[in-house]
Amino acid sequence: MVSRRAFLKAVAAGGGAMAAGTGSAALPRARAFAALPDALQTPPYAIVLGSVQDGGLPQAGCYTDRCNRARVNPRYVTSLGLVMPARGGPDSRRYYLVDATPDLRVQMDLIDDPAFRRRAQARRPFDGIFLTHAHMGHYLGLAYLGRESMGMLPTPVYCTAAMRGFLSTNGPWRLLVDEGRILFPDIAPNVWTTIDGAFQARMTLVPHRHEYSDTVAWEFRAIRRTLLYLPDIDAWNRWDRRIEDVVREVDVALLDGAFFRPDEVPGRPVETIPHPMIPDTMTRLAHLTGGDRRIVFTHLNNTNPVLDEGSSEAIQVRNRGFEIAREGTIYAL
Ligand SMILES: [Zn+2]
Ligand SMILES: [Zn+2]
Numbered sequence: 001m002v003s004r005r006a007f008l009k010a011v012a013a014g015g016g017a018m019a020a021g022t023g024s025a026a027l028p029r030a031r032a033f034a035a036l037p038d039a040l041q042t043p044p045y046a047i048v049l050g051s052v053q054d055g056g057l058p059q060a061g062c063y064t065d066r067c068n069r070a071r072v073n074p075r076y077v078t079s080l081g082l083v084m085p086a087r088g089g090p091d092s093r094r095y096y097l098v099d100a101t102p103d104l105r106v107q108m109d110l111i112d113d114p115a116f117r118r119r120a121q122a123r124r125p126f127d128g129i130f131l132t133h134a135h136m137g138h139y140l141g142l143a144y145l146g147r148e149s150m151g152m153l154p155t156p157v158y159c160t161a162a163m164r165g166f167l168s169t170n171g172p173w174r175l176l177v178d179e180g181r182i183l184f185p186d187i188a189p190n191v192w193t194t195i196d197g198a199f200q201a202r203m204t205l206v207p208h209r210h211e212y213s214d215t216v217a218w219e220f221r222a223i224r225r226t227l228l229y230l231p232d233i234d235a236w237n238r239w240d241r242r243i244e245d246v247v248r249e250v251d252v253a254l255l256d257g258a259f260f261r262p263d264e265v266p267g268r269p270v271e272t273i274p275h276p277m278i279p280d281t282m283t284r285l286a287h288l289t290g291g292d293r294r295i296v297f298t299h300l301n302n303t304n305p306v307l308d309e310g311s312s313e314a315i316q317v318r319n320r321g322f323e324i325a326r327e328g329t330i331y332a333l
């Protein structure tokens with residue numbers, strides 16, 4: 001465990017801030033996502049790569065207006081990219097992925113950076129991959145890194161021992177492990193770990209349907225800000241930590257906003273798919289809005305009306321000082 005002061009000292013001595021982005025890349029942008037000014041793309045930062053629940057948007061078998069609109073302008077499953085400064089020239093940034101979703105194949109293109117693309121072409125896009133748990137939206141994307149697709153070179157995957165056990169003993173993931181494409185550095189829950197001398201990360205166990213693995217929230221701490229990524233939890237009051245206390249300690253909180261109302265999913269009682277409701281979360285955290293802190297709902301289910309930007313629910317979220325995650329948004333860290 002490294003103290004924040006020692007960590008900042010090390011970063012100041014070594015990496016420091018890098019130059020701004022080197023311009024737009026050759027790939028066309030996904031049409032749903034706005035262009036971002038290069039000035040914002042100075043590492044360290046996090047970029048939202050996806051904002052919806054595991055099933056994606058559109059969801060298979062869903063033909064609501066919302067899902068049909070998303071057949072033209074898709075949203076992606078909840079995920080983040082982290083871009084961190086590193087010593088050396090403009091190509092020496094470090095790139096990390098937080099959750100590997102079934103949309104990974106196209107999500108990677110949101111990292112609009114020629115240096116990243118050169119690395120991806122060289123089959124080592126990420127310096128590390130952080131995983132929360134073994135539900136389909138959070139790790140199936142690893143399949144695109146295996147032999148049938150990218151054939152990724154050895155890359156650290158940070159996760160719990162249970163998640164590591166799951167990936168190491170079940171096909172097809174096991175092949176990624178056996179072929180040495182994914183490595184598992186030792187990392188313990190509840191303590192800050194310095195990653196590559198570039199930033200710090202901490203995973204904390206959260207209560208969530210533990211079918212294949214346990215589940216964690218991740219926090220990432222760089223020179224300016226701390227970001228919390230907590231896409232899945234059954235209920236705030238089943239956690240041994242108070243969400244109010246956790247959010248108070250961070251600058252950016254991306255939280256489980258799967259549902260707005262308990263009766264959203266027709267024919268499926270919410271007890272079978274427990275998540276906090278957005279209005280309850282807003283009530284709990286109302287006193288923490290305002291100022292520079294950003295509290296952002298992500299992991300939005302395809303039934304959630306906040307996915308429609310003009311809905312009364314989305315307007316209510318914004319008016320109360322909260323945000324709705326959107327692909328391409330950058331949070332400076
Ligand atoms: Zn999920
Ligand atoms: Zn889950």
